[in-house]
Amino acid sequence: MEEQNMGGEPVADRRRFLMGMAMTAAGTMSAPALAQSTSGGAAPDPHQGHKMPPPPDTPVMALLVHPKMVMQDLIGPLTVFNLMRGSQIHLVWKDKQPVTTELGITVAPTTTFADCPQDVDVLFVPGGLDGTIALMDDPEVLAFLADRGSRAKYVTADCTGSLLLGAAGLLRGYRATSHWMVRDELRSMGAIPVHERVVIDRNRITGGGVTAGIDFGLTICALMRGEAAAQNIQLVIEYAPAPPFNAGTPETAPPDIVNTLLSRRGGTIERARVKAQAAGAKF
């Protein structure tokens, strides 16, 4: 929900540092956080403020967007980040062509790798199993992540996004998590797989599969802004979950459901394993 709508912190400070402003059909400003084109990236954006450095108290967040990304992996954290006062949020990709998520909804990158600020406070990678695996040996993506990750204040991912951090060499020696199906593959890339909802090891912060992005986002907010800020956002988004079943992990789901799923996805998991081993062999 929009900050003005649902009670996030005032956005006046942040708006000064927008990189692009989405205008609704009625001409009113919307979308305070994102440097976002509303026209699928086609229209030139006169507000390319990436040349205007943010003030020191404006956290710069670079969120990778990529083809076959799982939309919820992005939207969970982004919903929280968008309610954090003063954030400068970049949706980064190789170019500005909209990427198609698993839902068919497209997301237009706001910032290319080349234009992304050199120093970011948060580097974040969402998941999307096959889409993520496809990028585990993509030199351009790995070089971008390795570079920004080498200086970022927080190097983060949710779901299978951690496979990309791992392939970029950013998790060596760090405790980390991922989607439960491929969590163990992190080990091939030098990480220590941990079965927790959100794993914090120094400045590496990773979340579990898909819906863990909400817990992850609130954790990031608390680290950067304090507990009260995170609690305020939790209340705005009414995050008091009540799952109708207790089947969210392989440990609690009915065994036949777990086994069927693992069987069905065996090929994909195997591809992740091979790519993780190949990535780890390069370090």
Place this chain on the structure above:
Amino acid sequence: MEEQNMGGEPVADRRRFLMGMAMTAAGTMSAPALAQSTSGGAAPDPHQGHKMPPPPDTPVMALLVHPKMVMQDLIGPLTVFNLMRGSQIHLVWKDKQPVTTELGITVAPTTTFADCPQDVDVLFVPGGLDGTIALMDDPEVLAFLADRGSRAKYVTADCTGSLLLGAAGLLRGYRATSHWMVRDELRSMGAIPVHERVVIDRNRITGGGVTAGIDFGLTICALMRGEAAAQNIQLVIEYAPAPPFNAGTPETAPPDIVNTLLSRRGGTIERARVKAQAAGAKF
């Protein structure tokens, strides 16, 4: 996550009844569920299959999308619906112009009100406080909801979307919930406000604020497909939430945070109250 990617049910059956197919740059098919244009609604879609009725076992879901919609309100349920085998999902609005969400990310409607199937299995309305309030006296939106809602198998909403169901006269005499800030306003429109995460009263199903859409989506899936199907999807999206704080409701959040938020949003809540009373006065 895409069904092929993360282990949802096979999609072959569903694909035969797609209303539109999004093609990635590489030419591979993506986005099985949505009748979705990848180009911001600009390109004509040769697969406008709304003239092809789905087979009897293909549930038809009409999800309203609207300006200032809260993205998470849509994406939570849609992530679940997309993993339900064979669903035919329509993102409906007055026209096909992309609507801008609170995040600045745009969503292209796939289906206009005029082209939406007359009989839908699920009618769903996401929230977005100010955006929702703005529509509470929009004759075109209310007429569409009242018409499809009069025949829909399930009439549903999450977050402030229930204000629109209420304004359309669809909640009179029904127990229902909404975002906690405006839940009580449902009473003016003849509903019985209930403080539960997901409220089921006959065929009216409503969820609480923003993140409740995930619990809501799994509930719908269980009703339509059975518990095992919902548990399978819960496992795929690793929905084992672990909020870092217990501040997701006004009952559990620190009182100063609740009071500050209510104070800041007082004007908006008052506008919802006035519009709800005006809507109720018409019944």
